Amino acid sequence: MKRKKIIVIGAGYAGIAFLKSLDEECFRLGDFTIINKNSYHYHSTMLHKVATAEKSGKIMFDLREFLHPEIKIIQQSVTDIDEKNHIVTTEFGTFNYDYLVVAAGFEKESFNLKGIENAMFIDSYIQSGRIAEVIKRKFDKAVESGAGLNIAVCGGGLTGIEFAASCANMLKNKCEFHRLSSDLAAKFNVHLISSTPRLLTFFSEKLSKKTADKLENLGVKIMHNTRISSLEKGRVNFNEGGLDADLIVWTAGVKGASIVSDSDVENERGRVKVDPKLHAPDSTDRFYIGDVSAVSDGKGGFYPPTAQIACEQGAYLAREFKAILTNSAFDEPFKFKSNGVICSIGHTYATAQILGFEMAGFLPSILKTMVEKKWNVKLLGLKGAFL
Ligand SMILES: Cc1cc2nc3c(=O)[nH]c(=O)nc-3n(C[C@H](O)[C@H](O)[C@H](O)COP(=O)(O)OP(=O)(O)OC[C@H]3O[C@@H](n4cnc5c(N)ncnc54)[C@H](O)[C@@H]3O)c2cc1C
Known part of the structure; x- marks a missing residue:
């Protein structure tokens, strides 16, 4: 049987959670390619520390350092997606796909403010x-x-x-x-x-x-x-x-990446309303995850875009792909329950609402560091906890 070609756009939390959650069988059955603007992945949730040159744990990771060797890495910017002909165009070339995972993340939203x-x-x-x-x-x-x-x-x-x-x-x-x-x-x-x-x-x-x-x-x-x-x-x-x-x-707002907001795909401020299996409307071969997706919260609104939902969507999509590649049935819809929000205010203090409890002080700041370390472990294994 012909191997399926799967292209992922974006090496943020969503795209990486997807690729890191695939198993060996998926790599035997499919050809996976990631196209990203840079040759590295970084903790977007720690960008404020980069902006102030704050000393902290490891923030940036070379993609080759942690991705499965079977995954092809293309460091280019995607400029166009031709859904009809299944072609992704970058500044330097074109790539065909059978399945496309758009995980291009967020960009600044300026609301057309003068100046x-x-x-x-x-x-x-x-x-x-x-x-x-x-x-x-x-x-x-x-x-x-x-x-x-x-x-x-x-x-x-x-x-x-x-x-x-x-x-x-x-x-x-x-x-x-x-x-x-x-x-x-x-x-x-x-x-x-x-x-x-x-x-x-x-x-x-x-x-x-x-x-x-x-x-x-x-x-x-x-x-x-x-x-x-x-x-x-x-x-x-x-x-x-x-x-x-x-x-x-x-810092007054973000929207989904311009490759989505400027495309013909129905979207609101760069976010595509996906179905319960994270497909784009009327599509079974294009998926939108992370900040470029809008997931219904079941109460008439959408979940706010966060790293948390991006990671869960990536992990869910890997299970869905396993079923696609092995021709198995997959009826599970994507479900999300937020664990809460932690806002760090300096190195040793944070305010947080976690699983319905509110807290402030050192403990939530430790919890936030643990969340970051957990992600490092997902990328690099146990040694990630010490970086
Ligand atoms: C300072 C800060 C603090 C935050 N704190 C929290 C927090 O505490 N908790 C939380 O849950 N969320 C937090 N967030 C939000 C969180 O970072 C985002 O929701 C999350 O990064 C979204 O993940 P993503 O994978 O969709 O996109 P991103 O992390 O934005 O990654 C997208 C990737 O796609 C690439 N890309 C974009 N366009 C193209 C293109 N055309 N071609 C090729 N590659 C492309 C980008 O270069 C990037 O690598 C914070 C954000 C910021 C900025």
Whole structure:
């Protein structure tokens, strides 16, 4: 029987969870290829640490370091998907497929905001690394001139909070390292701009307050109920007033990758509404998983895109593929139950809602590290726990 050709687009949590959950029989029966912009996979949930050059565990992994040797790795950007003729086009060539798994993840969502080009984004390893470089350069200049540094973080969601906390810690450490006077150190500030009356509205008011208190404790200046109307070079404008900023980091939203949002496939902000077996509408050979998919929550809405659901979709799809490749029946629909959310605020503190329980302090920050290590173990085996 002819071997089936399976192409996976995207080496994020979803694409990698899929490939790492396949068994030997799948590799005997199918030819698997992954096409990814880079030759590596990274922890997207730790990008705020890359953006502040925070010391932490291993974040980036070479794809060859952990993928099955039978998987073909193509480091290219996909530019087009021809669903009718089963062809994926990249900048350098074309690839035929029998089955396609689209796992191209998230990109920044700018909501067509005027002046958005004046902001930087935490939406990839490279972009996040650039933020760290810019902060370092601007910090050195600010120390020399004595002018100080204002960093504006636009968006009070998980990414904005984790980055603002990490950034405030970094500035404090740098000020101490350079032995700045307290007057000069007071001129180095991180501002977190949020449109909502409180942070992380999916938390209870109490936990939300604990999150804000801890951030303020670290020196982050929070602006609630503040709608950003436009950006300029060095300034964030609000509906009323504004803030001068040496660096503007936009974390106020994400959408599915442009290879999906710009395609003809029915989607909303780059997310394709998939059926219970994760197929695209009217298709049995194209699957969308991770941040490019929208999975019904059974209550008229969709689950928010997270690493957690991306990993579970990948693992589920591997079981579905085993059935496809072995011609077996597979009636199990994809089901998801969120374990909760952990928001880290610095190295040793986090607020969390886990399995219905709310907690704050050191314990949830340890739990978050354990989740990261568990993923490392999935990639590299036991040694991953120590990286
Ligand atoms: C700072 C931060 C903190 C977060 N914290 C949490 C958290 O605590 N818990 C949680 O559950 N979620 C969290 N998230 C969200 C989580 O990271 C995403 O939901 C998750 O990464 C989605 O996984 P994915 O595999 O769909 O996509 P991604 O991780 O985005 O991976 C997609 C991959 O596809 C590649 N790609 C894209 N387009 C193309 C193309 N055209 N051609 C080739 N390759 C392409 C990309 O380069 C990338 O490698 C956080 C996100 C950020 C930024």
